[in-house]
Amino acid sequence: MNMEQERRKRALAEVCSHFSIISGPISDYRHLLVNDKHKILFNFIPKVSCTTWKTIWRTLNNNTGKLKNVLKYYRRDDARLKSYRKVLFVREPMSRLLSAYMDKLHSWSFIQRIWEKTYGREIADRYRGDKKQKLGKWWNITFTEFIKYITDRGSGIKMNQLNDHWLPQYKLSRPCHVKYDFIGHFENLAVEGPFVLRWLGIDHLVQFPEYKSSKAKQRFVEYYKSISPDLMRKLMDYYHVDYRLFGYSPDDVMSQVLLGV
Incomplete structure (x- = not known):
């Protein structure tokens, strides 16, 4: 898993260096959740097991209802962006x-x-x-x-x-600004979901539910x-x-559709 994470991060960094479109200023950052006690930042993306992650987050923060502890406004000099462990999960677009x-x-x-x-x-x-x-x-x-x-x-x-729910995921996660320590893939959620909770050291407080295949x-x-x-x-x-940044292949998608037809 560590080797795969390094591969994903290297690939993302290489693409970031070539895309000026994703290097602009940021103000609104409502998708980045903060847990100061465990020093974690988690970026949730709708339709990437979003409901599950929100439930886990509420449990971790001992709150119900509307999500709290959101890093709504991004600042480059926010110390948490450097010192906290940062997690992102993405999905084939x-x-x-x-x-x-x-x-x-x-x-x-x-x-x-x-x-x-x-x-x-x-x-x-x-x-x-x-x-x-x-x-x-x-x-x-x-x-x-x-x-x-x-x-x-x-x-x-x-x-x-x-x-x-449909905007490109890079717009919701800003991966060229936020240097994520763990980039998970929805397609491997049954493995990577529980793994990242252990890696964060919070699996004794929250557990990842049994994964059900997407409709x-x-x-x-x-x-x-x-x-x-x-x-x-x-x-x-x-x-x-999104395809370039997160290592997915549009050719694989077309092949899947054509083989299905």
Whole structure:
């Protein structure tokens, strides 16, 4: 595990040295959680086992409800960024996006109503050709429409609590500014989740729950096989910085889809 961590960090540092896009100023840093007692900073990313990590964090901090101890505003001279151990977990971008769609726009729940109220009308107006179209109980935003909306809007939009579920992960974690000591992969969560708790020395206080396979993983080919090659290329370009930084391969994703088809 230590060798793999060194490999991931070296690869990330090399990419950071070539990407000026990720070297700009930072002010808002609402995804970085702080635990002063154990001297830990943990960056949570939506759809990367986010609910599990938040539960662990609340237990560790003995609080319930809204997350506390968030390093909301980043300062380069904050001593904690140098002395605390810093943890980040990331996920293959296309799988994370599908998970967000299935959970937020295809779950037939109150969560879907919130997302449809926020984005549904705009998406329908953009891609259904009839701005006076009457919609039923559910707006039934398709996966293709969702991808078109994301790639057309681009990543230069201001982060909020809804769009952070699909924004590129580097925008939510700033890995070229924060020198993470542990970079975990969602795909190996069953191993790396418990490991990082032991590594942090807090496994006697909090435990990682039994891992359950992602629904997005099970239905990945089913959803992506209907996406046109041109739209797939646009989506991969949208996430290209994530792919480079975190060691994932868009070619592997395309091979998986094509083999599935």
